Amino acid sequence: MGRVRVALLGCGSVGSQVAAALAEGSAARAELSARAGAEIELVGVAVRDTGRPREGVDPALLTTDAAALVRRADVVVELVGGLEPARTLLLDAVAAGASVVTGNKALLAAHGRELHAAADAAGTDLYFEAAVAGAIPIIRPLRESLAGDRVQRVLGIVNGTTNFVLDEMDTRGASFDSAVARAQELGFAEANPTADVDGWDAAAKAAILATLAFHTPLTIDDVHREGIRGVSADDVASAREAGAVVKLLAVVERSTTVDDAGNTAEGVQARVHPVLLSRDHPLASTRGAFNAVFVEAEGAGELMFYGQGAGGRPTASAVLGDLVTTVRHRVDGSVGPRVLGHADLPVLPIDAVRTRYQVRLVVADRPGVLASVAQVFAGHGVSIETVRQRPDGDTGGGAPGSASLVVVTHTATDAALAACVAGLTELDAVASVASVLRVEGN
Known part of the structure; x- marks a missing residue:
């Protein structure tokens, strides 16, 4: 077998595991080399501090000169995170003919188009299975397995911290703050959980x-984003009453718009926000x-990862799976499938999103209130599906003499719902709009 030189950038919790698997003389390295068809040699590990001992990593491999290390490699594995110097290092790597494996979601979401174009021009691989959902194989199915299909929609619980927090609130009745603290104690959340909870x-x-799903380059700026800080114990309790659960979902889907002249156009919607998800939905049982990740495709139907x-x-x-693949390609003199942006569909604003909603109101507990609330919904073209009322004593924060009114709508646009909420706040009988949650599933 030939020899393929691998440079590792970063030696944190993931990088240290990769380095251990590639340690000289290890059974794991021998097995990976056999699968790849070439001897995989770890030629260096770039770190900030070479003086700090790292279990299972030969100190002789450590270096602070990442740029020089990249120039000695056939494959560069980037696990340092962030935008720079990762972006420059990877561009330098592909320009020198090296293949790249990365788990850097932030970099791909900001500069993915540039990195893919550079790899295509250089005729090298850019693989990134670890960038979304850890060990779950979702990148390769979207990139390769479903290349002959038409993906319509992808729903994903793709952040473990927020799923843990919401699960604690649902199953244990924990408050948001105590659930976050518990996640931090168990190592699921950082000391500063902003990137996750927001x-x-x-x-x-x-x-x-x-x-990947829609062959349309998107950046993080194209994604509508709402976190879970506003999710209350009352929201979770109300969801439970309705046979639902609150989850933070990433939702990307094809959508068709119709202009005033009746012309239709296809676009892409990308959003992250809390949703009310029916407990019958496959994603609801994710604990x-x-x-x-739940994929809906025309031919394959519904797929769950x-x-x-x-x-x-x-x-x-x-x-390591991506590493084996890129080494195989170097042995064969080939490269993997390109990430194409040929569709280049327009990204639709959040106002154009059509979905169902749950609106929880604190209202005066007196006759005629429901009729006035319903009139506001009707006036903005939002049809009501169901209404539940909880009397005084279970009011979701309301004062004595008030009630909690939970309204679930039929499908409407975000713009119509926002106008409806603004109208509700002007009613004398409405003390507050306690929360608004989008509804997915049945």
Whole structure:
């Protein structure tokens, strides 16, 4: 067998697992080399501090000169995260003819078009299975397995931290703050959980999924983003009463718009936000810090991918799978399928999104209130599907003499719903609009 030189950038929880698997003389490295058809040699590991010991990693491999290390490699595995210097290092790698394996969702969501174009021009591979949903194989199915199909929609629980928090609120009755604290204690959440709970992490993954599913380059700026900070214990309790659960979903889908002249046009919607999800939906049973992705395609129908979406060993599994593939391609003198942007569909604004909604109101508990509320919905073209009322004493934060009114709508646009909510706040009988959640599933 020939020899393929691998440079590893980053040696954190994932990188250390990759380095251990590629350690000289290890059984794992021998097995991976046999599968790839070439001897895989780890020629260096770029880190910030070479003085800090790393278990299972030969200190002689450590270097702070990532740029020089990249120039000595046939394949560069990037696990440092962030935009720079990762972007420059990977562009330099492909320009020098090296293939790239990365788990950097933020970089792909911001500069994916540039990186893919550079790899195509250089005739090298760019693989990134670990960038979305950890060990779950979702990138390859969208990129290759479904290349002959037409994907209509992808729904994903792609952030383990937020899924753990919402699951704690649902199953244990925890408050948002206590659930986040518990996630931090168990290592599921960072000390600063902003990227997770505010939806940034999921939005980056949504951009990647949409790019692959619809052959249309999207960046994180194209994704409408809402986090879970506003989800209350009352929202979770109300969902339970309705046979539903609250989840943070990444939703990317094809959508058709109609202009005033009756002309239709196809576009792409990409959004991340909390949803009310029927407990009958396959995604609803995703518990704890696990991830799941639900794909709807014309030919294949409904497909479900489920597993560990984070952690050193699971994510390293995805990285090593990509590494074996890229090494095989170098042995064969080939490259993997390109990520095409030939469709280049327009990205539709959130106002154009059509879905169902649950609107929870705190209202005066007196005759005629429901009629006035219904009139506002009708006036903005939003049809009501169901109404539930909880009397005084179970009011979702209302004062004595008030009630909690939970309205679920039929499908409407975001723009119509927003106008409806604005109209509701002007009613004397409405003390507050406690929450608005989009509804998915039955």
